[in-house]
Every structure is written in structure tokens, then in C-alpha cells.
Amino acid sequence: ETGVTQTPRHLVMGMTNKKSLKCEQHLGHNAMYWYKQSAKKPLELMFVYNFKEQTENNSVPSRFSPECPNSSHLFLHLHTLQPEDSALYLCASSQASGSLAKNIQYFGAGTRLSVL
Amino acid sequence: AQTVTQSQPEMSVQEAETVTLSCTYDTSESDYYLFWYKQPPSRQMILVIRQEAYKQQNATENRFSVNFQKAAKSFSLKISDSQLGDAAMYFCAYRGNTGNQFYFGTGTSLTVIP
Numbered sequence: 001e002t003g004v005t006q007t008p009r010h011l012v013m014g015m016t017n018k019k020s021l022k023c024e025q026h027l028g029h030n031a032m033y034w035y036k037q038s039a040k041k042p043l044e045l046m047f048v049y050n051f052k053e054q055t056e057n058n059s060v061p062s063r064f065s066p067e068c069p070n071s072s073h074l075f076l077h078l079h080t081l082q083p084e085d086s087a088l089y090l091c092a093s094s095q096a097s098g099s100l101a102k103n104i105q106y107f108g109a110g111t112r113l114s115v116l
Numbered sequence: 117a118q119t120v121t122q123s124q125p126e127m128s129v130q131e132a133e134t135v136t137l138s139c140t141y142d143t144s145e146s147d148y149y150l151f152w153y154k155q156p157p158s159r160q161m162i163l164v165i166r167q168e169a170y171k172q173q174n175a176t177e178n179r180f181s182v183n184f185q186k187a188a189k190s191f192s193l194k195i196s197d198s199q200l201g202d203a204a205m206y207f208c209a210y211r212g213n214t215g216n217q218f219y220f221g222t223g224t225s226l227t228v229i230p
Contacts, residue, residue, distance in 0.1 A: 031216065042120065043207070043220035056216055088159065103149045103211055105218065107161035 003027040006091050006108035013081065014116050021076040021111045023091030031096040032074040033105065034066060037088040049074060050096045081115045088112050118143045120210050122221035129198045130229050136183075137193045137224045139208030147213040150184065150191045155223070156204040164206070167191065195226075203228045 003026045013019050025032065034046040048056035049068040063085075065077040074091055092105040119142045129135035141150070152164040167175045167184050174182050179199075183192045195202055208221040 033216075033218075040125075040222060042222050043209075043218075045217060048216040050216065090159075090161065092161075103151075104163060104166065105161075106163075107153075109158060109160045112159075 004091060004093055004106050004108040006089075006111050008111055009109065010112045010114075012114045012116065013078065015081060015083075017081075018077070018079045020078065021089055021091075021113075023074040023076075023093075023108055025072055025074075025091075025093040025106070027093060027106060029093040029095055029106070030071045031094045032068060032071070033092040033094075034074065034076055035090040035092065037090055037110070043090070047076075078113075081113075083115050086113055086115045118145075118210050118212065118217075118219045120208050120219050120221040122206075122208055122224050124224045125222070126225045126227070128227040128229055129195070129202075131198055131200060133198055134194060134196045135198055135226065137195075137206050137208075137226070139191045139193070139221060141189050141191065141208070141210050141219075143189065143210065143212070145212050149211045149213075150182075151209040151211070151218075152180070152182070152191075152193045153207045153209060153220075154202075154204045155207065156201075161207070165193065198228050200228050200230060202226060 005024045007022045032049045036044045046060045047066040067075040088110045090110045091108045094105045121140045148169045150167045153161045155161045165177045179196045181194045205223045207223045210219045
């Protein structure tokens with residue numbers, strides 16, 4: 001248990017569905033991240049939030065919509081996804097400041113998403 | 117953008133033996149941070165070891181140590197006295213001194229043979 005919880009663990013959805021992934025951290029961090037992990041590819045950073053403000057959006061398609069209502073919670077809203085969006089979606093958190101602390105990310109166990 | 121390369125998709129090691137996982141990276145920055153993360157079948161990424169680029173001394177955490185060669189931009193992980201629980205995917209990662217970008221390699225799958 002690293003203090004970062006992701007739900008659901010698995011999700012199967014059709015291309016016309018709307019679903020949301022949830023991430024919650026109990027570590028008192030104020031930076032949160034969404035990553036996409038596909039087989040044989042490096043982790044792709046999707047979004048970063050610092051103190052609830054989005055600071056990074058790495059050219060992610062608009063069918064992925066993040067939401068960060070507070071420093072402890074992060075959502076990824078999914079709409080009209082494509083089969084190539086099937087992957088493991090990982091959430092991470094860290095301190096947003098402090099030279100060493102901000103460099104350590106703590107990860108959740110991910111949501112395995114399958115788009116049919 | 118910085119890139120991180122792990123050239124060994126798969127490695128195997130006999131239990132109790134030593135194995136070294138390779139990682140190289142490309143950057144124009146002089147100050148940065150390097151990490152090795154472990155991802156077991158449970159999928160939870162766990163930090164194994166980290167290295168600050170300004171430190172010449174190689175980081176060590178129990179059975180895990182790194183060989184950091186800054187000029188060569190190389191950051192290998194050595195696992196001594198390998199245990200069955202070490203079997204996992206290992207990811208090398210880079211973070212610059214500014215911004216929030218972490219860059220990961222493609223991973224090395226480590227098998228530990230009893």
C-alpha cells in the first residue's frame with residue numbers, strides 16, 4: 001500500500017460509453033499525474049496537476065478529460081474512446097515543491113482499460 | 117525532449133546471483149534526477165533507488181546499487197543476491213531540474229530462476 005488508490009482496477013467499455021477513472025492519494029501530496037502505459041512503450045505522461053491547477057497536457061486527445069477537484073483526488077473522464085486507447089492508466093502523486101521530495105512519485109496500481 | 121533507453125527487454129538471473137540492468141538517457145541539462153522503478157505483477161510501481169546527477173557517489177539501497185556514469189549518460193542498476201521477489205518489470209526514469217516531466221524507458225522484464 002503506497003497511499004495511492006485507483007478505481008476501478010479493470011474497465012471494459014464500448015466506444016460510445018462515458019466512464020471515469022478515479023485516483024485518490026492519502027499522502028498529503030499536492031501534485032498528481034496521469035500516465036498511459038502500453039506494452040513495449042515508455043510510460044506516457046498525459047496530465048499534471050499542481051495544487052489543483054493543470055500544468056501539463058501532453059497533446060492528449062480531447063476524448064480524455066481530467067478533473068482535479070482537490071489535491072487528494074484526480075479523475076480521468078473518458079468519452080468516445082478508440083480501441084487504441086486500451087492500456088493501463090496509472091495515477092501518481094508527489095510533493096509539488098521541495099527539491100528532493102518533489103522528485104519522488106508514488107504510483108497507484110492502475111486501471112486496466114479495454115475499449116471494444 | 118529527453119529520451120530514456122533500456123536496451124534489454126528481458127533479462128534473467130539465477131537466484132542469489134547478481135544481475136545488471138542497463139539504462140542510457142539523452143539530455144542537455146546538467147542537473148537532473150534518475151530513478152529505477154519496479155513494477156511487479158500487482159502493477160504497483162515502486163521506487164527502488166534514485167540518484168541526483170550532482171552527486172558523484174553512486175546510490176545504494178541494500179541489495180540495489182547503481183553505476184552512474186554522467187559523461188556517458190549511463191545509469192545501470194545492479195541487483196545483488198537476487199531473490200524470487202525481485203522478479204518484475206524495471207523502469208528507468210529521468211526528471212529534469214525544472215518542470216514536472218518524468219521520462220521513462222520501455223522497461224526490462226526480469227525473471228529470477230530458482
